[in-house]
Amino acid sequence: MEYIMGRSSNDATDRTHEQIREHYEIEKDLAKQLMGASKSERRHLYASLYDELYKRVSHHPQLIRKTSPAETQRAIDRQLKFLSQFLTKDSIFVEVGAGDCALSFEVAKQVKWVYAIDVSEEVTRSEDSPPNFQLILSDGCSILNTSIKANVIYSNQLMEHLHPDDALEQLNNIYGALNAGGCYVCVTPNRLTGPHDISMYFDNVASGFHLKEYSISELTSLFLNVGFTRVDLYALIKGRQIKIPIRMIYIVEKVLDAMPTKIGKMMAKSSLFRGILNSRVVGIRQ
Known part of the structure; x- marks a missing residue:
């Protein structure tokens, strides 16, 4: 373990200070x-700049970190356990930023139809996709054909990678793609516990490919402004997902934001607050 700009680095790939600085x-x-x-x-830059990053940073963790099939399955199971409460056998499910589509394939076993949306066909290419599955290539903002309506839309670690203007446009499109009573489940890292990209070792605000990190309060405001009639928050507390009052988050975030940066971030990452600050945000269209 080493210390970079006062931050502890526990890089799983054991990279040197110079390599992390280069990245x-x-x-x-x-x-x-x-x-x-x-x-x-x-x-076109979303895809091309990521490709350039991986070419120039040969030691990037995503290129050299090995994940076992068991670890991958555990990650899918955790997501599916939470999502299942919103799904029925008649659901139309959409995963935005589906990547390898492993989660979408699992969800397909429980629902009527699954649409997986991504910017790259190569990443999502598979010969064994379920019969009730369709891949849709996106420009990073568009979601579905206007004739298609979903019951559940899900994104995991996506919103922070979008330009703020594109994130807002995508959120509007997600709202428009939902049926009445449908929901959008959004998982994105909290600004107050970040940065969560490579800039975590050097900056207090994300400056890498996390183009904007949001607080729960900021996300809730965006959801309501685009038309969602209700926003629910689910915090991981003692291994259980518990719905918590929005007002509680507002108060916690306001207090932490008012603290000196170093103290506020230390408190935000403590076991006392970390669970609620990393809440899943669920927007309901009624």
Whole structure:
């Protein structure tokens, strides 16, 4: 373990300080390009800049970290355990940012139809997709054909990777793609416990490919502004997902935000607050 700019680094790939610094400088430069690009330019930059990062940072954890099939299955099971409460055999389920589609394939066993949305066909290519599954390629903002309505839409670690304008546009599109009574389950890291990208070792605000990290209060406000009539929050407390009052989060985040940065982040990451600050946000369209 080493210490970088006062932060503890426990990099699973045992990279050196110089390698982590190199990764940070390259990703920060690429992120600036994405933030400064026009809407039309960003449509192709999302994929191309990530490709460039992986080519230039050969020691990137996602390139060299090995994940066992058992670990992958445990991650899917954790997500599915939470999602199952919103699913029925007649549900239309959409996963935005589906990646390898492993979760979507599992959900397909429980629902009527699954749409997996991603920007890359190569990442999601599979010869063994279920019969009630369809892959839809996206420009990063679009969701579904207007004739299709979903009961449950889900994204995991996606919103923070989008330009704030694109994130808002996507959120509007997600709302429009839901049936009455449908819900959007959004999992994204909390700004108050971050940064959560490579800049965690150097900055107090995300400056890498997490183009914007949000607090729960900020997310809730965005959800309500695009039309969601209700927002529920589910916190992981002692291994259980528990619905908690929004007002509780507002108060906690307001107090932590008012503290000096170092103290506020230390408190946010403590066992006392970490569970509720990493709540899953569920927007309901009524």
